[in-house]
Amino acid sequence: MIYDQVSEFISQFPVQQLERNDILYHQDDTPQFIYFIKKGLVGLFHITENGKETFLRVFSDKAMLGHRSYFAEQNYHATAICLSKTEIIKVPKEKCEEVCATSPSFLKMVLKRVATDLAEAELRLSHIQDKTAKQRIAEALLFLKLKYPDITWTRKEIAEYSSSTHESVARLMTELEELKIIKKIGRDFEILDKDKLLHF
Amino acid sequence: MIYDQVSEFISQFPVQQLERNDILYHQDDTPQFIYFIKKGLVGLFHITENGKETFLRVFSDKAMLGHRSYFAEQNYHATAICLSKTEIIKVPKEKCEEVCATSPSFLKMVLKRVATDLAEAELRLSHIQDKTAKQRIAEALLFLKLKYPDITWTRKEIAEYSSSTHESVARLMTELEELKIIKKIGRDFEILDKDKLLHF
DNA sequence: CGTTAGTTTGAGGCAGATCAACTTTGGTGG
DNA sequence: CCACCAAAGTTGATCTGCCTCAAACTAACG
Numbered sequence: 001m002i003y004d005q006v007s008e009f010i011s012q013f014p015v016q017q018l019e020r021n022d023i024l025y026h027q028d029d030t031p032q033f034i035y036f037i038k039k040g041l042v043g044l045f046h047i048t049e050n051g052k053e054t055f056l057r058v059f060s061d062k063a064m065l066g067h068r069s070y071f072a073e074q075n076y077h078a079t080a081i082c083l084s085k086t087e088i089i090k091v092p093k094e095k096c097e098e099v100c101a102t103s104p105s106f107l108k109m110v111l112k113r114v115a116t117d118l119a120e121a122e123l124r125l126s127h128i129q130d131k132t133a134k135q136r137i138a139e140a141l142l143f144l145k146l147k148y149p150d151i152t153w154t155r156k157e158i159a160e161y162s163s164s165t166h167e168s169v170a171r172l173m174t175e176l177e178e179l180k181i182i183k184k185i186g187r188d189f190e191i192l193d194k195d196k197l198l199h200f
Numbered sequence: 201m202i203y204d205q206v207s208e209f210i211s212q213f214p215v216q217q218l219e220r221n222d223i224l225y226h227q228d229d230t231p232q233f234i235y236f237i238k239k240g241l242v243g244l245f246h247i248t249e250n251g252k253e254t255f256l257r258v259f260s261d262k263a264m265l266g267h268r269s270y271f272a273e274q275n276y277h278a279t280a281i282c283l284s285k286t287e288i289i290k291v292p293k294e295k296c297e298e299v300c301a302t303s304p305s306f307l308k309m310v311l312k313r314v315a316t317d318l319a320e321a322e323l324r325l326s327h328i329q330d331k332t333a334k335q336r337i338a339e340a341l342l343f344l345k346l347k348y349p350d351i352t353w354t355r356k357e358i359a360e361y362s363s364s365t366h367e368s369v370a371r372l373m374t375e376l377e378e379l380k381i382i383k384k385i386g387r388d389f390e391i392l393d394k395d396k397l398l399h400f
Numbered sequence: 401c402g403t404t405a406g407t408t409t410g411a412g413g414c415a416g417a418t419c420a421a422c423t424t425t426g427g428t429g430g
Numbered sequence: 431c432c433a434c435c436a437a438a439g440t441t442g443a444t445c446t447g448c449c450t451c452a453a454a455c456t457a458a459c460g
Contacts, residue, residue: 046322046323046326048326048327048329048330049330050330052326052329052330054322054325054326054329056322056325056326067315068315068318068319069315069319071308071311071312071315072312072315072316072318072319073312074315074316074319077319077322077323078322100304100308101304104300104301104304104307107304107307107308107311108271108300108307110311111271111307111310111311111314112271112272112273114311114314114315114318115267115268115269115271115272115274115314116272116274117318118268118272118314118317118318118321119268119269119272119274119277121318121321121322121325122246122254122256122277122278122321123246123277124325125254125256125321125324125325125328125363126246126248126252126254126256127248128325128328128363129248129252129254129363130248130249130250130252132415132416133415133416133417134415134416154437154438154439155438155439155440156438156439163325163328163329164416164417165416165417165418166438166439167416167417167418167419167439167440167441168415168416168417169439170438170439170440170441171416171440171441173439173440174440174441186424186425186426187424187425187426187438187439332447332448333447333448333449334447334448354405354406354407355406355407355408356406364448364449365448365449365450366406366407367407367408367409367448367449367450367451368447368448368449369407370406370407370408370409371408371409371448373407373408374408374409386456386457386458387406387407387456387457387458
């Protein structure tokens with residue numbers, strides 16, 4: 001775990017309290033920090049010229065973010081937005097160089113993380129060809145709700161994660177409720193039958 | 201450049217001659233080597249259960265491959281296939297550990313490469329939502345032909361790179377020829393008007 | 401040449417995006 | 431604590447891009 005490895009080091013930096021919808025950094029900005037989540041949830045979203053959003057990654061407790069751009073030596077390719085109350089530690093990028101220099105195992109862990117994320121992104125790419133929108137939405141419901149059960153995911157977020165639209169998500173959720181596979185609770189929902197949802 | 205950095209080290213390993221369609225490694229296999237291309241072209245393809253192929257990455261002279269799986273400590277998530285006559289150097293993975301241990305700058309360069317590829321994959325994901333199949337095919341034609349002009353790309357390869365079908369590629373190419381934007385030459389083609397193709 | 405992998409073209413169908421109108425939810429401020 | 435209202439969700443109707451299937455053609459290599 002990267003966080004545990006560097007927890008002592010990052011404890012020297014102040015913790016910042018953020019609310020839902022607060023922005024850590026904007027697409028196209030130049031990296032100044034690497035961020036660590038002490039507690040909370042952050043989403044990474046890419047926005048195209050004509051306003052289409054794609055939900056790229058989720059970060060939760062002890063996750064690091066901003067590292068991809070930093071190590072690629074690029075501006076941020078996406079925007080990081082808080083999905084809940086979140087406690088963040090910002091490490092100035094100059095300090096990161098110190099860590100990289102002193103701890104080669106840190107680099108190796110970051111590389112492992114990024115290499116894993118690359119496979120995930122490429123498999124999602126392949127997935128889009130292969131599965132119907134309904135299947136992708138079903139999988140997004142499973143992934144988001146099982147992994148992050150405390151968040152009331154909006155239809156829009158689910159759609160942007162599954163490469164679909166909020167209308168299609170609403171329609172499928174109605175269908176899934178009739179089949180007793182999920183149960184809607186206000187704007188939230190719970191999963192009643194994992195297996196049926198997985199093999200939908 | 202990673203290759204130049206390690207060229208002396210890898211020169212101790214034999215060069216292997218491969219032909220078009222030869223396979224470097226198969227999806228799901230466990231990594232045993234890291235591969236360096238001395239000369240030639242290799243494509244990385246993911247195949248889903250029901251046989252849909254996605255063209256993930258292209259590797260040319262001096263490129264490294266197999267590193268993602270090695271550093272993620274995963275089996276290969278895709279298959280590497282030669283797109284032309286290719287000279288390959290295979291470095292056993294035990295030897296890689298030596299390099300990583302002795303050369304921290306090597307790790308940093310690999311991390312930069314993988315972090316860059318991650319952005320590219322995620323932007324392609326976002327792209328699929330945003331652009332029509334025609335636009336994506338036009339961009340694939342540009343990318344593949346301008347960057348690797350000596351290859352006669354098949355319609356299938358272009359389709360798998362642009363998340364489309366070989367029929368749609370053929371149709372668009374006919375249309376683009378009528379508009380004098382490209383010119384078909386046997387199975388190959390050349391680009392007559394870059395700008396029009398880019399803004400199609 | 402003959403063979404086969406690759407290409408082209410047509411016809412048809414449908415998944416799911418889009419647009420629009422209406423309802424519900426849940427936070428907030430009086 | 432309730433009333434309000436903006437944001438989120440629902441549902442219907444429509445429309446079309448492009449995928450799929452099929453069949454005929456042709457380039458290129460041995």
